[in-house]
Amino acid sequence: MLNITNLHARIGEHEILKGLNLHIPPGEVHAIMGPNGSGKSTLASVLAGREDYEVTAGAVDFDGVDLLELEVTDRARAGLFLAFQYPVEIPGVSNMNFLRAALNGKREYQGLEPIGGRAFLELVQERSAWVQLDGRLKNRSVNEGFSGGEKKRNEIFQMAMLEPKLAILDETDSGLDIDALRIVSEGVNRMRSADRSFLVITHYQRLLDYIVPDRVHVLFDGVIVESGPKELALELEEKGYDWIKERVQ
Amino acid sequence: MAYDKKNEVLEAWTQQSYAYGFSTDIETDKAPPGLSESIVRFISAKKEEPEWLLEWRLEALRAWVGMEEPVWPHLDYKHPDFQAISYYAAPKSRPKLNSLDEVDPELRKTMDRLGISLEEQKRLQGVAVDFVMDSVSVATSFKEKLGELGIIFCSMSEAVKEHPDLVRKYLGSVVPVRDNFYSALNSAVFTDGSFCYIPPGVRCPMELSTYFRINEAGTGQFERTLVVADRGSYVSYLEGCTAPQRDENQLHAAVVELIALDDAEIKYSTVQNWYPGDAEGKGGVFNFVTKRGICHDRAKISWTQVETGSAVTWKYPSCILKGDDSVGEFYSVAVTNHMQQADTGTKMIHLGKNTSSTIVSKGISAGRSHNSYRGLVQMMPSAENARNFSQCDSLLMTSTSGAHTFPYIDVRNPTARVEHEATTSKIAEDQIFYCLQRGIDEEQAISLIVNGYAKEVLNKLPMEFAVEATKLLSISLEGSVG
Numbered sequence: 001m002l003n004i005t006n007l008h009a010r011i012g013e014h015e016i017l018k019g020l021n022l023h024i025p026p027g028e029v030h031a032i033m034g035p036n037g038s039g040k041s042t043l044a045s046v047l048a049g050r051e052d053y054e055v056t057a058g059a060v061d062f063d064g065v066d067l068l069e070l071e072v073t074d075r076a077r078a079g080l081f082l083a084f085q086y087p088v089e090i091p092g093v094s095n096m097n098f099l100r101a102a103l104n105g106k107r108e109y110q111g112l113e114p115i116g117g118r119a120f121l122e123l124v125q126e127r128s129a130w131v132q133l134d135g136r137l138k139n140r141s142v143n144e145g146f147s148g149g150e151k152k153r154n155e156i157f158q159m160a161m162l163e164p165k166l167a168i169l170d171e172t173d174s175g176l177d178i179d180a181l182r183i184v185s186e187g188v189n190r191m192r193s194a195d196r197s198f199l200v201i202t203h204y205q206r207l208l209d210y211i212v213p214d215r216v217h218v219l220f221d222g223v224i225v226e227s228g229p230k231e232l233a234l235e236l237e238e239k240g241y242d243w244i245k246e247r248v249q
Numbered sequence: 250m251a252y253d254k255k256n257e258v259l260e261a262w263t264q265q266s267y268a269y270g271f272s273t274d275i276e277t278d279k280a281p282p283g284l285s286e287s288i289v290r291f292i293s294a295k296k297e298e299p300e301w302l303l304e305w306r307l308e309a310l311r312a313w314v315g316m317e318e319p320v321w322p323h324l325d326y327k328h329p330d331f332q333a334i335s336y337y338a339a340p341k342s343r344p345k346l347n348s349l350d351e352v353d354p355e356l357r358k359t360m361d362r363l364g365i366s367l368e369e370q371k372r373l374q375g376v377a378v379d380f381v382m383d384s385v386s387v388a389t390s391f392k393e394k395l396g397e398l399g400i401i402f403c404s405m406s407e408a409v410k411e412h413p414d415l416v417r418k419y420l421g422s423v424v425p426v427r428d429n430f431y432s433a434l435n436s437a438v439f440t441d442g443s444f445c446y447i448p449p450g451v452r453c454p455m456e457l458s459t460y461f462r463i464n465e466a467g468t469g470q471f472e473r474t475l476v477v478a479d480r481g482s483y484v485s486y487l488e489g490c491t492a493p494q495r496d497e498n499q500l501h502a503a504v505v506e507l508i509a510l511d512d513a514e515i516k517y518s519t520v521q522n523w524y525p526g527d528a529e530g531k532g533g534v535f536n537f538v539t540k541r542g543i544c545h546d547r548a549k550i551s552w553t554q555v556e557t558g559s560a561v562t563w564k565y566p567s568c569i570l571k572g573d574d575s576v577g578e579f580y581s582v583a584v585t586n587h588m589q590q591a592d593t594g595t596k597m598i599h600l601g602k603n604t605s606s607t608i609v610s611k612g613i614s615a616g617r618s619h620n621s622y623r624g625l626v627q628m629m630p631s632a633e634n635a636r637n638f639s640q641c642d643s644l645l646m647t648s649t650s651g652a653h654t655f656p657y658i659d660v661r662n663p664t665a666r667v668e669h670e671a672t673t674s675k676i677a678e679d680q681i682f683y684c685l686q687r688g689i690d691e692e693q694a695i696s697l698i699v700n701g702y703a704k705e706v707l708n709k710l711p712m713e714f715a716v717e718a719t720k721l722l723s724i725s726l727e728g729s730v731g
Binding site: 076084101105 | 680704
């Protein structure tokens with residue numbers, strides 16, 4: 001699904017990703033952990049196509065296409081979804097209009113007709129229930145006046161609506177209480193399937209109790225320095241990152 | 250106006266009245282350039298006006314000659330040479346085109362995207378239309394229906410002839426001839442406009458639009474509008490249209506007066522899309538408009554405007570809240586792009602007790618444009634318990650554009666309450682990126698964000714107008730983020 005080879009990226013003069021390699025087969029959930037400043041969020045931004053970052057070397061194959069060649073919009077339409085660490089508020093734009101525009105953009109890309117009003121509402125009913133997002137929130141402006149937990153649930157709701165091939169969750173657990181964490185995780189688990197992959201970026205092992213990964217990678221100073229089964233996350237929780245730092249240096 | 254310039258005008262004025270005397274040939278179709286007493290007499294004679302109106306025009310002219318062009322707006326433009334303008338040309342129909350194929354393709358593209366029907370496009374561009382489909386027949390049945398209710402809706406020229414008492418009573422009653430430089434000019438030389446009267450207790454059943462006025466033979470650059478809503482009546486009036494309007498006249502100075510008698514309500518909506526000039530600002534329309542309404546007891550006047558056109562806009566639709574418990578509202582979206590300049594806002598003058606006013610202004614600046622909000626909230630000593638709420642927001646699309654806010658607050662009654670909120674924001678890269686990441690293309694993303702920003706105002710427009718205005722905003726700002 002996703003194959004990253006020797007990826008180098010920088011912001012301004014500052015190189016952040018320094019030859020990153022990562023392979024996520026279809027249907028798998030991979031977690032990326034690592035200390036602050038190791039490049040986790042940069043990786044998410046580079047994959048989504050944020051302009052501030054410049055890719056200086058490397059290749060990213062996304063389900064058979066050269067991801068780096070695609071515009072941001074086309075990456076999304078081709079099935080890449082980023083659940084933002086800090087979801088953005090768009091005052092005056094209703095969540096429903098926003099989602100419908102997004103969904104129809106994707107359908108246009110796939111050569112499909114725009115979704116009918118009724119079919120859309122039915123889909124909204126079904127998918128919003130997955131993350132217990134009530135009607136009040138659905139009809140408000142995009143993320144405006146939402147609590148931290150509501151914003152994250154809205155991200156997962158959007159993901160459920162757009163049915164991506166690859167979902168990147170950028171510290172989706174940050175700022176969530178236990179109940180919200182459970183609701184968000186259940187939404188994600190419900191989306192797991194043989195043809196959908198996840199890249200879960202997190203600081204804490206806690207999230208991985210709920211969303212159990214197939215592989216765990218440790219990112220340090222712009223490269224993956226350690227990969228292993230889900231137990232690796234427990235080890236990190238227990239020992240911290242210092243032993244990895246020492247080993248690398 | 251500089252001293253020399255003023256002298257020049259004075260001289261021209263005095264000389265011209267001799268040069269042409271009172272014998273200007275009444276048969277000619279176009280007045281020679283320049284403004285003088287004889288020109289005003291010529292216009293009035295051409296229009297077969299009563300003596301009182303001629304006197305009124307002359308008073309305006311005398312006032313104008315002693316006035317100076319305002320320099321206080323935050324606007325920079327080449328001031329028009331008022332003696333180079335011809336102030337009267339016989340109404341002439343635009344050249345008839347045989348089909349829409351003869352219309353400027355750029356203009357057609359915009360109209361298609363605004364969703365304007367083919368028939369409507371033909372009407373707007375002066376293409377000869379099939380007689381059965383002609384808007385004239387629509388307008389005739391429309392007029393009959395209004396007539397049954399006693400509603401008068403006609404051109405100003407017609408009103409002067411058919412309803413002289415009403416016109417004489419109300420013309421200049423809200424915007425006196427001496428009010429300001431441009432209104433004085435308009436009063437002296439206006440050639441036509443619209444008149445509307447709603448009888449007591451009548452609720453006008455449809456939106457009144459200049460579209461439906463039969464004798465639509467180019468109201469010209471000095472338009473005069475007078476709307477009178479008698480006791481307990483209601484009217485919603487639409488002005489302008491979303492289709493781009495080109496005009497050979499660079500200077501436009503219209504005057505609009507609204508009178509809402511006791512318990513009456515007037516809703517006045519404008520979409521202004523005059524030619525803004527090219528990307529360098531050349532050739533655009535100068536729009537200097539005076540709009541004001543007066544509210545008697547428990548009356549309400551609501552101004553809603555969407556301004557996207559013109560090279561220079563100078564416009565402050567205002568309310569005089571004279572009656573107790575009267576209400577004034579101003580909702581505005583002003584978009585400037587490229588080299589456009591807008592200095593617009595409102596004045597809310599509170600005189601009556603328990604009067605209230607609401608101001609919501611949304612400025613959007615793109616390109617290298619400048620967009621200013623200028624507003625006055627005045628609570629006079631008699632305005633017990635008056636209230637005002639103002640919200641002035643500015644959205645910058647580029648780092649080369651400017652947004653300015655000049656709020657004036659004058660409170661002379663201790664029981665009055667005035668609230669003012671203002672924000673300035675730059676369109677956030679984060680918001681655009683968020684939309685793009687969800688698969689929404691950039692053009693649509695900007696359209697969503699801008700329309701979301703302006704929603705509060707767009708919601709105040711009548712339904713059909715709102716749909717077109719929404720598209721218009723997006724088109725006006727295409728490719729303008731930077």
